[in-house]
Amino acid sequence: MGFLNPYMFALITLIGLFVLFYFFRKQYEKKVIPSNMIWIQVMKEREASRFFQKWQNHLLFWLQLLSLLFLMFALMRPYLTVEREKGEEFIFIVDTSATMLANHGSKTVFDRHKEEMLSILDQLHEQEVTIITAGSNPEIQLWKESDRKKIKDAIEGLSVTYEHENIAQALRLARAMLANEKGAIHLFSDGVKWEEVTKIINDRYVVVHNSQEDVINVSLRSFVVGSMFDKVKGIAVLKNDSDVKREATFSVKGEKGILFQKTVVLSPDSEMLIPIDSLPKQSFYYGIVDVEDEYVPDNFSTALFHQNTQPVYVHGNISPFFVRGLESIGVDVYHLDDQQTAPHEKGIVATDLSSIEDDYGIGYFLFESTTENLEPVLGSIKQVDDPLLNYVDMRNVHISKSRSSSPFNELESIVSVGDRPLIQKGMLDGIPTVAFLFPIEQTDWPMHPNFPIFLYNSYEWLVQQSKPMEYFQPGEKKWLNFESELVEVFSIDGKNLYTVQTNREAFQAPFEPGIYQAISGHQIYYFSVLIDEQEKKVSSEKSFTLNDSLLDGTTGEKQQVGTNSLWFPLALFALLILFVEWEVFRRNA
Amino acid sequence: MSYNWFHHLAKRKLVVKTKRKGFHKGMRVSSAFGYSFDFSDYRQYELGDDPRRIDWNVYARTEKLYIKRFLDEQEISVVVYLDSTTSMTLDEKKWEFAKLLAAAFGFIALNNEDRFTFLPVGEHWNTPPLERKGSSFSKNIVDHICELPKEKENSTDFSKNMEKRFIPMRDLTIIITDAWEPIDQIATLFQRIAPRVKEVRFLHILGKEEIAPPYERDVQLVDSEQNTTVNVSMSNTVVEKYKNRLHQHIKRLEVLCRRYKIHYLQVVEGENLHKFFLQTCIKHGWLE
Known part of the structure; x- marks a missing residue:
């Protein structure tokens, strides 16, 4: 034997209450007096004269009636029809990327979404809710x-994690979790398109809550510093994504105070490159755009100064355009002959596809050098969305022949024609590599202004890949090797944020963009958390609903359902009245 | 309770309006002319008058026959009915107080050479009434009354029993009772005795607790005579109502007494008796 509701045993306290009542029962003290003649008159008068008294006589009757009524209603199992949100089960997919901090009026998109979620919650009745945050990993x-x-x-x-959202993956997860056909998915983001959702889910009810309105945004697209001829130079790219003119002040802040400042006017939908000729040598720099816009997190970037920039060793028959291009972005280029011994320092090696055998390369630029076995490039050139191709448009580039x-x-192809890869990037035997599958001579690309940008992007990427402790995405996780197993992470103003045991867990970067210090043993590493390039552009779409007809087919968005918990208060009332009744009875007796 | 102060009462006497001739000589002035030494008036001799009463000195001066008349001193008969039902005897103090009142009347009457009869009225009293005359008995009667025991059994119905044991045609009838009976019963009593009495005094005695009930919270009040019960939750309003009712009861008693030309006086247990007799009774013409 067992009890299904053992905690109901707590009702035994009611029995205690009875006993208590019994103890407090009115007890008349017997008293013999010469005559109670007057008293009888008094009590008779009391009972007879007052309306209240009359009513009290009937009180028992009324109370019993009321008690019975309540009991009857309770047994009728009453219910209220209340409006509740459509769906038997709910999945909230919440985009926590940096763009969710875009302001619309006084509230950020994220706060508005939160309010929306709470208002949906208000209309839920016993439905289950699952919440998925769509960060880089759901x-x-x-x-x-x-x-x-x-x-x-x-x-x-x-809270916002600044990571770039991976809506597709979150949707896949939600779809997998939502076995119930009557379930509802609510996606809270800013610029999710109809196709993006239908591609993954087309058999569930989905409500996409987008940001609705366009955002005026000026962003600091890129901010880098580097040294060239013992001088520290910088470059910043500002972009005005909105269709209004904006005046912006760009300033560079170092460890102490402002180092550079310039005010520019950005015409609608334009980009502006600000060269910074000279900066004092410091370990890090903040690039700040002071502008009136509605999305703040991208107005700010950080750059670490590469004290020892990686040299590029050119090996074999490499196009001089490439060498020039690298030199123009301030990279030290060394030519290696076949006979020459390996250099002292490790560096990035630029070589042709045939000869990639050395032990000092920490990154490769690989080039097609032969013109044999090449096929003409016909058709339009396609490029994927990749950091290497930022500000690089390959569609206007002419490539005559490629492998x-x-x-x-x-390797992953980032530029291709048809199925043929033209440029590839990735890890080759654990070494970061960028491969050009066409000879530079076979293209007019070096004539385009975006050629050095691509070189810079690629160079930076290779350097970054080889030096792990520099740039992180918000909340990015990486397995790193430090001299000590314990790494303490501090904010730049010296606040200890957390400690990582690198032998046990992956190093995770903080979520908020900015510069941080990691201290491991005696070594201090500066690293920078940058928001994803894609988070610098705020997209917006209208909200929409998919598969509305899947749920019940009722009209409108809301559905009428009953709650059957009303009987309880009624029964409770009945019980209370019963108590009052006893008390009245006791008094009358 | 002490009665040391009774000697203050020795010089007082009960006032009776109707002066009738008694059978025995007393100290009281009778309306009949008698043989006392107090001169009353002169009157011309008429046939049949006692020639021994002619004042010869007047005849000598006026040659007319005059009779010198003296006041006659006569006794009166006083009867005291003391309510001895349970309502009176329940509270020891009230009972002692009531007995003392009766004794005081007896003391005054006997000291005035009046005839005094004491009659306790209860359901079970069958003893003949105690009748005394002469001041020599005054101490004796006080002791006797004060030592009067309670009735052993429950005793009730004062009016009926009083009617039963009523002694008619006494000059002064004093009734000492707490009147805890329906007014109708008392009215019946008055009606029945009215033709057979000369002068009646009604002394209404009330206990302290009856005037101001000291009970608290919830009490079940049991009637000492009827054994009926009533549950009362004490409160200021209830007490107030009680007092109002009691007042009404007293008022109705007074009205009833007035109708039968009965003097009504109320005394509360524990009142200063010295003051009661020497001030209240004199003021109301019960004593002089």
Whole structure:
């Protein structure tokens, strides 16, 4: 035998209450007096004269009636029809990327979404809610919870993680989790398009809450510093994404105070490059754009000064355009002959596809050098969205011939024509590599202004890949090797943020963009958390609903359902009245 | 309770309006002319008058026959009915107080050479009334009354029993009772005795607790005579109502007494008796 509701045993306290009542029962003290003649008259008068007294006589009757009524209603199992949000189960997918901090009026998109979620929550009745945050990896914050308080707490505890959102993956996860056909997915983001959702989910009810309005945004697209001829130079790219003219002040701040400042006017939908001729040598720099716009996190970037820039060793028959291009962005280029011994320092090696055998390369530029076995490039050139191709538009570039197929399957193609890769990037035997599958001589690319940009991007990428402790995405996780197993992370103003045990867990960067210090043993590393390039552009779309007809087919967005918990207060009332009744009875007796 | 102060009462006497001739000589002025030494008036001799009463000195001066008349001193008969039902005897203090009142009247009457009869009225009293005359008995009667025991059994119905034991045609009838009976019963009593009495005094005695009930919270009040019970939750309003009712009861008693030309006086247990007799009674013409 067992009890299904053992805590109901707590009702035994009611028995205690009875006993208490019994003890406090009115007890008349017997008293013999010469005559109670007057007293009888008094009590008779009291009973007879007052209306209240009359009513009290009937009180028992009324109370019994009321008690019975309540009991009857309770047994009728009453219910209220309340409006509740459509769907038997809910999945909230919440975009926590930096662009969610775009302001519309006084509120950020994220806060508005939170309010929307809470208002949906208000209209839920016993439906389960799952919350997924769509960061770079989707994370389940809440799993099939129906406790309103917990859901509310979870929603209120959500915060922007600055990571670039991976809506597709989150949608896939949600779809996998939502077995119930009557479930609803609510996606909270800013610029999710119809196709993006339908590609993944087309058999569930999905409501996409977008940011609705366009945002006036001026961003600091890029901010880099480097040394050239013992001088520290910098470059900043400002972009006005909006269709209004904006005046912006760009300043560079170092460890102490402002180092550079310039005010520019950005015409609608334009980009501006600000060269910084000379900066004092410091370990890090802040680039700040002071402008009136609605999206702040991208108005700010950080750059670490590469004290020892990686040299590039050119090996073999390499196009002089490439060498010039590298030199123009301030890279030290060394030519290596076949006979020459290996250099002292490790560096990035630029070589042709045939000869990649050395042990000092920490990154490769690989070039097609032969003109044999090449096929003409016909058709339009396609490029993928990749950091290497920032500000690089290959569509106008003419490439006459390229390799028919890539010898490197492990590399990812970023520029291609048809199925043929033209430029590839990736890790080759653990070494970062950028491969050009066409000879530079076969293209007019070096004539284009974006050629050095691409070189710079590629160079930076190769350097970054080889020097792990420099740039991170918000919350990015990496397995790193430090001299000590314990790495303490401090904010730049010296606040200890957390400690990582590198032998046990991956190093995770903080979420908020900025410069941080990691201290491991005696070594201090500066590293910078930058928001994703894609987070510098704020997109906006209108909200929409998919597969509205899937849920019940009722009209409107809301649905009428009953709650059957009303019987309880009624029964409670009946019980209370019963108590009052006893008391009245006791008094009358 | 002490009665040391009774000697103050020795010089007082009960006032009776109707002066009738008694059978025995007393100290009281009778309306009949008698043989006392107090001169009353002169009157011309008429046939049949006692020639021994002619004032010869007047005849000598006026040659007319005059009779010198003297006041006659006569006794009166006083009867005291003391309510001895349970309502009176329940509270020891009230009972002692009531007995003392009766004794005081007896003391005054006997000291005035009046005839005094004491009659306790209860359901079970069958003893003959105690009748005394002469001041020599005054101490004796006080002791006797004060030592009067309670009735052993429950005793009730004062009016009926009083009617039963009523002694008619006494000059002064004093009734000492707490009147805890329906007014109708008392009215019946008055009606029945009215033709057979000369002068009646009604002394209404009330206990302290009856005037101001000291009870608290919830009490079940049991009637000492009827054994009926009533549950009362004490409160200021209830007490106030009680007092109002009691006042009404007293008022109705007074009205009833007035109708039968009965003097009504109320005394509360514990009142200063010295003051009661020498001030209240004199003021109301009960004593002089």
